[in-house]
Amino acid sequence: MNYLTRRLLTFPLVMFGVSVLVFVAIRLVPGDAITAMLGTEAGLLTPEQKAALASYFGLDQSWFTQYARWIAGVLSGDLGLSVTYGKPVLDVILDRFPLTLQLALMAMVIALGTGLPLGVFAATRNGKAADLGVRVLAMIGQSTPSFVVGLLLIYFLSVGFGVLPAMGQFVPLWQDPLTNLGQMILPAITLGFAFTASVTRISRSAMLDVLSDDYVRTARAKGAPARRVIWRHALPNALIPVVTLSGVEFGYLLGGAVLVEQIYALPGLGRLVLEAILQRDYALVQGTVLFIAFNFLLVNLLVDLAYVALDPRIRLGGN
Amino acid sequence: MSLVRALLRHPSGRIGGCIILLFLLAALLGQLGLTPHDPLKQMRLDRLKPPSLTYVMGTDLFGRDVASRVMLAIGQSFIVGFLAVGIAATLGTVLGLTAAWFGRLWDGVVMRSMDVLLAFPAILLALLIIAVAGPGTWTSVTAIAIVYTPIFTRVVRGPALSIKTREFVDAARTFGSSRRYILTRHLMLNLVAPLTVQVTLALAWSLLTEAGLSFLGLGTQPPAASLGLMLADARNLMEMAPWLLIFPGLTIMIGILGFNLTGDALRDILDPKTRRAMA
Numbered sequence: 001m002n003y004l005t006r007r008l009l010t011f012p013l014v015m016f017g018v019s020v021l022v023f024v025a026i027r028l029v030p031g032d033a034i035t036a037m038l039g040t041e042a043g044l045l046t047p048e049q050k051a052a053l054a055s056y057f058g059l060d061q062s063w064f065t066q067y068a069r070w071i072a073g074v075l076s077g078d079l080g081l082s083v084t085y086g087k088p089v090l091d092v093i094l095d096r097f098p099l100t101l102q103l104a105l106m107a108m109v110i111a112l113g114t115g116l117p118l119g120v121f122a123a124t125r126n127g128k129a130a131d132l133g134v135r136v137l138a139m140i141g142q143s144t145p146s147f148v149v150g151l152l153l154i155y156f157l158s159v160g161f162g163v164l165p166a167m168g169q170f171v172p173l174w175q176d177p178l179t180n181l182g183q184m185i186l187p188a189i190t191l192g193f194a195f196t197a198s199v200t201r202i203s204r205s206a207m208l209d210v211l212s213d214d215y216v217r218t219a220r221a222k223g224a225p226a227r228r229v230i231w232r233h234a235l236p237n238a239l240i241p242v243v244t245l246s247g248v249e250f251g252y253l254l255g256g257a258v259l260v261e262q263i264y265a266l267p268g269l270g271r272l273v274l275e276a277i278l279q280r281d282y283a284l285v286q287g288t289v290l291f292i293a294f295n296f297l298l299v300n301l302l303v304d305l306a307y308v309a310l311d312p313r314i315r316l317g318g319n
Numbered sequence: 320m321s322l323v324r325a326l327l328r329h330p331s332g333r334i335g336g337c338i339i340l341l342f343l344l345a346a347l348l349g350q351l352g353l354t355p356h357d358p359l360k361q362m363r364l365d366r367l368k369p370p371s372l373t374y375v376m377g378t379d380l381f382g383r384d385v386a387s388r389v390m391l392a393i394g395q396s397f398i399v400g401f402l403a404v405g406i407a408a409t410l411g412t413v414l415g416l417t418a419a420w421f422g423r424l425w426d427g428v429v430m431r432s433m434d435v436l437l438a439f440p441a442i443l444l445a446l447l448i449i450a451v452a453g454p455g456t457w458t459s460v461t462a463i464a465i466v467y468t469p470i471f472t473r474v475v476r477g478p479a480l481s482i483k484t485r486e487f488v489d490a491a492r493t494f495g496s497s498r499r500y501i502l503t504r505h506l507m508l509n510l511v512a513p514l515t516v517q518v519t520l521a522l523a524w525s526l527l528t529e530a531g532l533s534f535l536g537l538g539t540q541p542p543a544a545s546l547g548l549m550l551a552d553a554r555n556l557m558e559m560a561p562w563l564l565i566f567p568g569l570t571i572m573i574g575i576l577g578f579n580l581t582g583d584a585l586r587d588i589l590d591p592k593t594r595r596a597m598a
Contacts, residue, residue: 010431010434013431014431014434014435014438015438017431017432017434017435017438018435018438018439021435021436022447025447025448025450025451026450026451028451029450029451030453139331139576139579139580139583140572140576142579143523143572143573143575143576143579144572144575145527145530145531145571145572145575146531147530147531147534147547147550148550148568148571148572151550151553151554151557151564151568152564152565152568154557155557155558155561155564158558159558159561251440252440252441254440254443255439255440255441255442255443256440256442258442258443258446258535259442259531259534259535262534262535263554273443273446274446274535276450277446277449277450277537278536282450285447285450289439289443289446289447292439292440292443293438293439293443296438296439296440297438
């Protein structure tokens with residue numbers, strides 16, 4: 001079996017494992033599900049009403065049957081009903097997802113747009129003061145949690161410049177792009193901060209590896225201009241680890257959005273997970289966690305495919 | 320000892336090591352109650368005082384000394400971090416070693432289960448566990464431990480697989496060494512290097528995760544002191560009392576930086592590949 005087939009086959013397998021884990025986790029919540037679903041209102045129910053509700057939701061059946069029903073629903077796009085929103089879970093998720101996706105994509109553009117040039121710059125000045133400066137900055141950037149970055153940004157902007165980040169009602173991109181970007185730019189910088197640092201470090205070290213390769217020396221020896229050697233010969237090969245990192249990191253951006261959306265009060269998917277947990281809306285927790293994990297896995301799969309496209313050796317190799 | 324000396328010769332190792340020692344000292348003093356003020360005592364008359372000689376990092380909304388609370392909070396972060404990473408490293412090592420050694424079905428089961436855990440962004444998996452077990456210090460420890468176990472399993476399994484096929488392991492088997500002896504002596508000793516690096520880096524992440532969970536109100540619960548919690552409280556007061564934001568924020572940052580620098584230095588020292596690249 002070649003790499004591609006194996007990779008495509010593990011995707012549904014891992015996704016199955018994820019669904020089982022999420023399903024079991026929610027059922028391990030102490031107390032019965034009806035009380036968990038209705039909160040204090042459950043206290044008003046008679047035992048008969050509780051039993052009726054349990055049988056309505058299929059909770060009196062075995063876990064196996066419940067799982068089979070749930071997964072059949074999930075596969076047909078039915079993630080259940082959110083108690084807090086009184087809407088299908090999928091609708092709630094799809095309402096919130098565009099914001100988080102936009103946030104993660106913007107963070108990624110910022111990180112690659114600044115990290116890659118910085119890394120290449122540092123690599124071409126290996127060992128000099130500029131290189132050291134970039135490395136120190138990257139190390140500090142990687143060690144600063146997003147919520148510290150976010151709070152400091154808000155503080156310095158509001159105290160130093162009297163500018164408050166545009167909070168208030170969130171405006172989707174397609175309604176008013178300018179207002180939207182104004183609202184999203186600070187959160188995106190916050191989310192992308194640590195990622196920028198890791199892109200800088202990875203692209204620097206990948207670039208250093210490649211620059212010492214024979215073919216780069218050959219290109220130099222035949223008189224190719226330095227700029228061409230760096231951008232045309234060296235960079236494409238140095239990109240492979242950056243692509244891998246971006247894929248893994250994209251999932252973390254989706255997860256990290258929990259904190260950033262919380263700081264900037266953005267109604268995205270991350271904040272939805274948090275609300276669902278605090279409100280004990282388990283159908284919603286189950287649905288959002290599954291949704292995010294699915295996207296994370298999907299992105300990783302796409303990255304691996306991109307990897308194959310970038311490096312033909314993998315297509316044939318055993319690993 | 321030679322490792323400590325090598326660490327001291329490495330520039331990042333020197334800085335990182337100093338930071339970790341300083342933080343350990345602060346945590347120890349905090350846990351022993353040797354703080355400048357009582358971290359829980361509310362000095363009503365001294366609410367929101369800016370940093371001064373009496374209160375080096377100022378006081379919070381309840382008139383509690385920020386410096387003392389920071390010391391207590393570092394201890395809290397370390398307890399959660401060390402416990403969680405200790406559990407994750409132990410579990411991961413056992414799983415990784417046995418997966419590599421026994422191979423076949425066990426290897427498949429272990430590694431696919433780890434893939435499932437890795438399919439969640441770290442903070443999301445931690446949130447899911449907290450949703451089930453309820454917020455608190457022990458839940459944070461469990462959650463962080465579960466999040467990092469797969470990473471240790473992978474770090475151990477890879478090298479263990481390649482060591483397993485080396486001649487000296489075959490030789491040991493021929494001499495009649497028991498499986499347990501080979502696993503603990505030959506394989507484990509060769510895994511010390513990658514594990515040391517990973518433990519240091521995982522400590523940095525666990526500080527980050529603990530602070531993040533507490534910031535969201537799902538980690539350490541008040542009135543216990545936690546850096547994340549302090550930052551969450553500082554949010555609404557930061558224009559009036561920026562010291563509430565700046566000191567805990569810098570503390571988290573410098574703490575994580577210390578472990579990251581040390582981890583990087585250890586990797587340079589212990590990994591022969593990068594050692595060659597540096598020379």
